[in-house]
Amino acid sequence: MSEEKIMESAIRALLYEVSATPKPGLVDRLNNGAHNDMDFFSFIDSSVALHTYFYKIKEAIAALYRQWRTLPPAEAVFQKLVPLGIDAEAKMKQATGGVNTHKGAIYALGLLTSASLECLYLHGCCEIPKILKRVSDYVAPTLEKDFAHQKEALKLSYGQIQYEQMGLLGARGEAYHQYASATEVGIPMLETALERGCDINRAMLHALIGLMASVMDSNVIGRHNVEMLKASQCRANEVLEMGSVFTIEGMAAITAYDQWCIDSYVSHGGCADLLAVSVYLHFVKEI
Numbered sequence: 001m002s003e004e005k006i007m008e009s010a011i012r013a014l015l016y017e018v019s020a021t022p023k024p025g026l027v028d029r030l031n032n033g034a035h036n037d038m039d040f041f042s043f044i045d046s047s048v049a050l051h052t053y054f055y056k057i058k059e060a061i062a063a064l065y066r067q068w069r070t071l072p073p074a075e076a077v078f079q080k081l082v083p084l085g086i087d088a089e090a091k092m093k094q095a096t097g098g099v100n101t102h103k104g105a106i107y108a109l110g111l112l113t114s115a116s117l118e119c120l121y122l123h124g125c126c127e128i129p130k131i132l133k134r135v136s137d138y139v140a141p142t143l144e145k146d147f148a149h150q151k152e153a154l155k156l157s158y159g160q161i162q163y164e165q166m167g168l169l170g171a172r173g174e175a176y177h178q179y180a181s182a183t184e185v186g187i188p189m190l191e192t193a194l195e196r197g198c199d200i201n202r203a204m205l206h207a208l209i210g211l212m213a214s215v216m217d218s219n220v221i222g223r224h225n226v227e228m229l230k231a232s233q234c235r236a237n238e239v240l241e242m243g244s245v246f247t248i249e250g251m252a253a254i255t256a257y258d259q260w261c262i263d264s265y266v267s268h269g270g271c272a273d274l275l276a277v278s279v280y281l282h283f284v285k286e287i
Ligand SMILES: CC(C)(COP(=O)(O)OP(=O)(O)OC[C@H]1O[C@@H](n2cnc3c(N)ncnc32)[C@H](O[C@H]2O[C@H](COP(=O)(O)OP(=O)(O)OP(=O)(O)O)[C@@H](O)[C@H]2O)[C@@H]1O)[C@@H](O)C(=O)NCCC(=O)NCCS
Pocket: 035, 081, 082, 083, 084, 085, 086, 100, 101, 102, 103, 104, 105, 106, 107, 108, 110, 111, 157, 158, 159, 160, 169, 170, 171, 172, 174, 215, 216, 217, 218, 219, 223, 267, 268, 269, 270, 271, 273, 274
């Protein structure tokens, strides 16, 4: 494992995620899912625009390690990442004509690559449990603070509204809980499918359906409500019961689920990011 391999794995995971097809309700190589403002090439452009972000993260983490010669305080590292993340969101919007393709992925993969680099510097390798614990340490101090100042915000995000109304932690909560959705659902389902002979495309689809069946996705709740999320999760579970990617019926059910999501304007954008997180961690494990 090298610094370059870590940063490459992040962009590779973004490109693999959008390429997985057919993803119910999400942008892929076949259709734009439940989106009328972005397509497959929006995600290619956005991913390419993020190469500077990942380069800057590498430079910042390397400089902090040279300065401290050990793990710096987690909150100090996170505070270095915030402006880089804000700048990356601006570059994403420049590349996409103002559309939000990767806001959640910028956050997740920024945290994960930073912790991966620190683990490489300190231990000479990338140990997943150490990386995920460090990610949780980065975000813990700001979890409540982030939501505390939102009253001054002009426009609250889905996640901020859902924290106020339901106490849901959204993307921040996934990081704080060490990406348990990836380690307990995404990665095991991805790797089980690969072990059963699936190609990477079908393995990613299997992992995504598992994530869609279990994750409280703020995008779905934000566009609709919790009832719609539960209805969609029922369909994801039906796909799994029909054999998922391992049977002809399961694949047909995935295609039908895609059409239902499109007709219902349902997009599990958070699960798409968690698929990218699962793929990233799978790559880092394998190198
Ligand atoms: C902490 C931040 C993520 C900001 O949080 P915020 O509260 O502002 O936003 P959230 O709504 O909480 O989530 C932002 C994105 O995170 C993804 N997401 C949602 N739910 C989950 C979940 N349960 N687990 C993981 N990730 C989740 C999701 O991003 C993906 O979907 C977006 C595309 O879908 P779409 O429906 O098109 O989205 P919209 O256009 O917004 O909605 P529509 O109008 O179309 O209906 C795309 O972003 C995907 O990535 C959520 O959108 C973090 O960004 C932050 O703090 N930023 C500030 C800078 C910073 O500190 N950076 C740190 C760098 S390490």
